[in-house]
Amino acid sequence: MNRLRDLALGARFALTGGREGWTRTLMTAVGVGLGVALLLATTALPGALSARDARDNARNDYGAGDQIPAAADTLLIARTDTVFDGEDIRGRLLQPEGDRAPVPPGLSGPPAPGTMVVSPDLRDLLNSPKGKLLRERVPYKITGTVADAGLLGPHELVYYAGSDQLKGRQALNAERVDIERLKSFPQKKPSEPIDPILALLIVIIFVVLLLPVAVFIAAAVRFGGDRRDKRLAALRLVGADSRMTRWIAAGEALAGSVLGLVLGTVFFLIARQYIGEVTIARLNVFPADLDPSPGLALLVGVAVPAAAVGVTLFALRGVVIEPLGVVRTSVPRPRRLWWRLLLPVVGLGLLVPMFDKGRDQGFYNQGQVIGGTVLLLIGVTALLPWLIETVVRRLGGGGVGWQLAVRRLQVNSGAAARLVNGIAVAVAGAIALQMLFSGIEGDYVTASGEDTGRAQMVVPMPTNLSQAEQRRREENVKAVPGVTGTTTLGNVGLRTDARNPDDEKYVEMAVGDCRALREVGELPSCKDGDVFVTTGGDYGGDGAVPGAKLFFETPGSSDRRAQTPYTVPLSARTVPARVDPLGTKRGGLLATPGAIRAFGKARVSYTTYVTTRPGDALVADRVLNTAWADDPFTRARVLNDQKTASRFAGVRRGLYIGAAAVLMLIGTSLLVSMLEQLRERKRLLSSLVAFGTRRTTLSWSVLWQTAVPVTLGLTLATGVGLGLGAVLLRMVGHPILVDWPSVLAMVGIGAGVVVLVTALSLPPLWRLMRPDGLRTE
Known part of the structure; x- marks a missing residue:
């Protein structure tokens, strides 16, 4: 009961402490609110993606086929x-x-x-x-x-x-x-099962994206710590004991976090109205879909205030608040290292047993994965204050701005660490995630086999076009601005002669002029009327030998009397097959038009391969328009070097959305945190200016105070990120490879966000240097 009374008293101080108390509480609430808004969005994202998938399934029209008879309801x-x-x-x-x-x-x-x-x-x-x-x-x-x-x-x-x-x-x-x-929508759509590695990837993504949010919320509830401790000393002077003052401080943090929950909900509701205008990685959702799960939203509502109280009590564990002041303002005792190293060591201990598990040994233990990853990343927040304190203790010399910055860091390195902790955790997680993505990408992003160096588009044509119509359509495509060349190949199906239809073999015949046939076979010499037999093809070559008797396929008829016979000329030369621009290595026969001119009833389907001028962004659309004008059902398309598994592509899109949201949170929260620190030092800055310190010197001082912790934080984050990435790659059974350009890009993005935030904080800094900052009431 006493503790509840102390919490209530602290909340009252936070809400009725005059302009100073309101400003401090509002800054805390804004910092917490930004984190809460992102947490609510994260809890709503799975539901939004599920609603999106449900609409996709509801309109699915694949799988029925034309075996259903026509009726009034078809x-x-x-x-x-x-x-x-x-x-x-x-x-x-x-x-x-x-x-x-x-x-x-x-x-x-x-x-x-x-x-x-x-x-x-x-x-x-x-x-x-x-x-x-x-x-x-x-x-x-x-x-x-x-x-x-x-x-x-x-x-x-x-x-x-x-x-x-x-x-x-x-x-x-x-x-x-x-x-x-x-007969109805939807048609049955086979679900693509998720494999253990993708499930692991999703878990890691959620940990990496949510942990920086938790770190920022923990830092936000400690805004105004120095001034708060001075007020607590005044409470000690009027009779409060040390335990009571700690719970009163926790009550102030509790009030700020509860107000932050309200602001976070408002931020989320405002942002949700505009979410439909945002497209990331070609994915967007309706605002109505972004509806947080009630259970997860309740968890956020309980966890944030509880964390505010816990963080405040933990932060004050080593602070002695006496009636005449706070002992923390004296020379602090050096931070201990052993327990800070224990966190990542325990995290490694949880993950090491899953080394080389791969995807063949079932799903990973999610609790073990989350626990190990969280401990490794939290190790950054534990080690960073010790690292900053150890390094800045040895710094000295330099200009006035540098000395002011170093002295400030030496007196209160904890505030600098709190400023950088979030960005360091985010960068460490991003590096580990990038390493994991790069390692497993080859399992899900594979070569399509299509050779975009030989052709950039393909235009299939219907079967049984006359040669004149086929040539007309090819000339239409060739005349499109931006098209630099075309190659057209025909395709004919034949069957071997067998008494038992089950013993028949399929033989494929490619038809085209000599230049076209060289796309699918290595021809020594060629003239119209020649026929070639290919070797080494992937299909369609069984039964294709000189002198073989074959029959042109006639769909719907197995009667040989209704089919046109064809005998492979004895003069047909044997040539090696060549992979065509679509990645297919055809077997069977290669025939020039003169070789089958007598077989006018042969069902030939033509395909035109198109080469285009590099850098022409509209040539593909012009080719598609031309193909559509000839055939509204055209399946003309652009060739691609790669194909990506749909599940992996979906996970990657989700990562892009989450990363963009966390990056926005990092920047905004850093700005709020930096403005709070400057506000607390308003009187000190004004005093220095009043004594003749130049504003440029103070500006450099603030920049150095940011640059030193950021450099140390990003260095530590890089080491931890590389370590975690190596562990994750060992878990999925892939070799440890570091994509250094990507790692440097992650570090550069983190540093860029900090530089941008620092630049945005300079105008408020100059305003705080005015002499009226010395005024007091």
Whole structure:
């Protein structure tokens, strides 16, 4: 009961202590509030991503196929996804087959043929001058807007267009046209299981992003520590004992933290209204999705005030408050090192047993991972005060500004450590996370096999185009500004002659002129009419030998009498196969047009590989427009060197969002902390100016007071980060490799934030140097 009374008395002092008390409490509340806002956002992020995934699943249209018979409740849907200016656009063509056809989420009904319903951002893009090029590819009349239920986020580019051509295209069994018949939304979507290493990565991300927030909150509740201790000495003078004064101080911190909870909630609610305008790594969410979990929000509401009380009591454990002053102002006893080293050692002890576990031995113990990582990173906050105290004790000499800075650090190195602790923990965690990402990235980001050095785009064409039509389309693409060359290859399927259909073998034939055939085979010499047999292909080569009797494939018919026979010429030369620009090493036959001219009924599907002028940002969109004009169902696309696992890409996007939020918190909290320290030293600064100290000297003094702790903090953070990164790589069974440019980038970002905050604090510093700072009441 006495303790509760003391806490209440301290809270009363914080709220009724005049302008000085209110200012101190407000600074604490702002610092705590910023951390609370980020904690609330973090607790809401999993729910926001889940809501996003739920909308994605609700509109899923993959997996049905065309085996469903047409009925009054079926819908034909064609996927016409495209890319414009590097942004993905989700496109669908819809043709209802009855009045009860399903409607995609976000639409009130199917659009009429020739019209479309679009997302708000796509409507704005199409109506802008920038969207003129895209309008050629999406020429439908806009008649409505896709509601939020049909979008992943407020800035997604989506359109649903009506069509009356899908049934005819499906009846032709046209290849390379992705048309399906649906009876309902959503279709079943197979879930991609998460593997142990990705689960570990997610845990590490949460620890690395949340720990700096906790450090900043712990530092914020100690704002105004020096002046608070002087007030506590006055309480001792009127009869309070030492234990009572500590609990009164805890009550002041409690009041500031509770007010910080209120401000943090307000900050979060304000920021949530604008979250839809923010896009990070092509990911954004609706404000309504950012809804904190009640359980986690309650945990934040309880943990922050409890931490404020605990941190204050812990900070005062070595301070002797007497009626005539605070003993801490005398020469302090050197900090002990042994228990500070114990934290990272225990953390290592928790993580070492999981070395070389990899992904084949099940999931990692999350409690053990969190405990070990937290102890290693907390070791930075424990070691940094000792490191700063040990180094600055040996500093001396130099100019007046340097001496003022060094003396200030020697008198109160703890305040400097608190200023830098958060940025040091964030940098250490970022370095470890970067090492882990770099180590495992090769497992999830793999080479696609596509050779963007030989071609930058591919334009598939429908089957059974006449050679004249194929040449016309190729010439259209070749005439696009920015296109430097095209190569067109045809593809024909054949079957071997076998009495038992199960014994048949598939043989692939590439058709093209000699220049085109050299893209898929190493030809010694070539002229029109030649045929080649390839060796070393990955598929399609069984049964392809000179003299072999084959049959051109006829879909839907297994009757040899209905199929066209073909005999491989005995003069066909054997050549090694070559990987094509799509990364495929074809086997089978290579034939020039003259070799199959007599087989007019052969079903040839053509593909044009396109090379473009480097640096032309719009050439891809012009090629896509040209391909669309020839075939609205085109699957033309840009080639990519790499492919990324969707789960890994999602985790990486989440990391970018969290890192951006923590970086903003770091900068803002550092600024608030620095302004609080300057406010506490207002009278000292004014006194120095009154005695003739130049303002530039004091400015350099403040800069040195920031530069020395930051340098030491970043050095310590780099060492701890590299150590933690090495431990994590050993845990996942990967070799320890350091990406030094990335490490230096992390350190540079941390230092840059501090430099920016220091520069922003200079104008308030100059105002505090005015003589009226000596005025007192």
